[in-house]
Amino acid sequence: xxxxxxxxKQYELVLLKEQASQALKNGNIIPIIEPVKKNINPLLxxxxxxxxxxxxxxxxxxxxxxDFSNNKSSExxxxxxxxxxxxxxxxxxxxxxxxxxxELQILLNKFKDYKIAIIHRGxxxxxxxxxxxxQYSTKIEYNIFISxxxxxxxxxxxxxxxxxxxxxxxxxxxxxxxxxxEEPFSDLHLDFIEExxxxxxxxxxxxxxxxxxxxxxxxxxxxxxYLKKDEDDEMFxxxxxxxxxxxxxxxxxKFIEALRYLVDDEKRHNLYxxxxxxxxMELYEKKLFRGLxxxxxxxxxxxxxxxxxxxxEHNG
Numbered sequence: 001x002x003x004x005x006x007x008x009k010q011y012e013l014v015l016l017k018e019q020a021s022q023a024l025k026n027g028n029i030i031p032i033i034e035p036v037k038k039n040i041n042p043l044l045x046x047x048x049x050x051x052x053x054x055x056x057x058x059x060x061x062x063x064x065x066x067d068f069s070n071n072k073s074s075e076x077x078x079x080x081x082x083x084x085x086x087x088x089x090x091x092x093x094x095x096x097x098x099x100x101x102x103e104l105q106i107l108l109n110k111f112k113d114y115k116i117a118i119i120h121r122g123x124x125x126x127x128x129x130x131x132x133x134x135q136y137s138t139k140i141e142y143n144i145f146i147s148x149x150x151x152x153x154x155x156x157x158x159x160x161x162x163x164x165x166x167x168x169x170x171x172x173x174x175x176x177x178x179x180x181x182e183e184p185f186s187d188l189h190l191d192f193i194e195e196x197x198x199x200x201x202x203x204x205x206x207x208x209x210x211x212x213x214x215x216x217x218x219x220x221x222x223x224x225x226y227l228k229k230d231e232d233d234e235m236f237x238x239x240x241x242x243x244x245x246x247x248x249x250x251x252x253x254k255f256i257e258a259l260r261y262l263v264d265d266e267k268r269h270n271l272y273x274x275x276x277x278x279x280x281m282e283l284y285e286k287k288l289f290r291g292l293x294x295x296x297x298x299x300x301x302x303x304x305x306x307x308x309x310x311x312x313e314h315n316g
Contacts, residue, residue, distance in 0.1 A: 003201030036066025252289035
């Protein structure tokens with residue numbers, strides 16, 4: 001089972017809405033959405049598509065970043081209580097080092113009628129946390145651990161509660177001009193069963209670092225993941241970069257420069273073979289630039305399609 005983590009930005013929600021009737025429909029992929037924008041309407045439209053297509057998903061009730069962070073999530077929680085469809089929605093509760101047991105218990109009680117996913121970003125007293133979660137063990141469907149150097153030791157403390165899932169950030173953020181042409185991304189999709197996990201996840205080609213906005217691009221980079229057949233299906237990521245990097249003008253022209261390298265690669269090696277890569281090739285033929293957010297959406301779609309295909313092949 002694959003758990004991609006989204007921060008609920010506009011282009012991410014559009015992607016999820018589009019994929020509700022495609023890659024997300026077979027049940028092998030359970031998206032996690034951490035809402036970050038006060039305008040809830042795009043999220044609502046995505047949830048409606050999930051309901052229409054029977055897509056299981058996790059909605060975070062206490063976001064750590066964005067408009068609902070810093071104890072501003074009561075409005076979001078009321079929305080979820082009124083609108084989240086219990087048959088398909090698991091409520092995500094984030095636990096981090098600044099969380100208190102009292103806050104967590106309030107949330108667990110508030111969403112007592114829902115399945116729960118605890119999203120672990122660390123907690124100082126694991127014994128006390130385990131004791132609390134044990135009281136709600138029949139409601140806790142998943143323990144989702146954000147990978148770090150202590151993650152394996154930490155997650156062993158909760159192995160008797162819910163199903164175990166690990167999310168690992170394979171995206172090494174750099175300035176666009178500084179990305180390597182290619183680098184390893186993840187092997188978690190190959191190893192999660194051996195690690196006695198029920199699922200794995202990542203932050204796609206965006207990474208765990210949250211930024212509300214970005215400045216003008218001096219260089220444009222297109223990020224594409226693929227499975228390397230001669231490396232036993234380990235996942236790698238390619239970074240296609242524009243030639244011009246000396247000013248912050250003409251993002252559209254720089255996008256076409258970067259896209260040319262992607263198209264050449266795909267024609268020669270057929271690395272991706274996804275609907276997203278096909279649309280990239282059509283954009284290049286038309287020399288069409290639809291914005292950097294749209295490009296990021298296509299690269300995220302490629303990532304989901306690659307993993308969906310892998311899961312279908314290995315799950316029969």
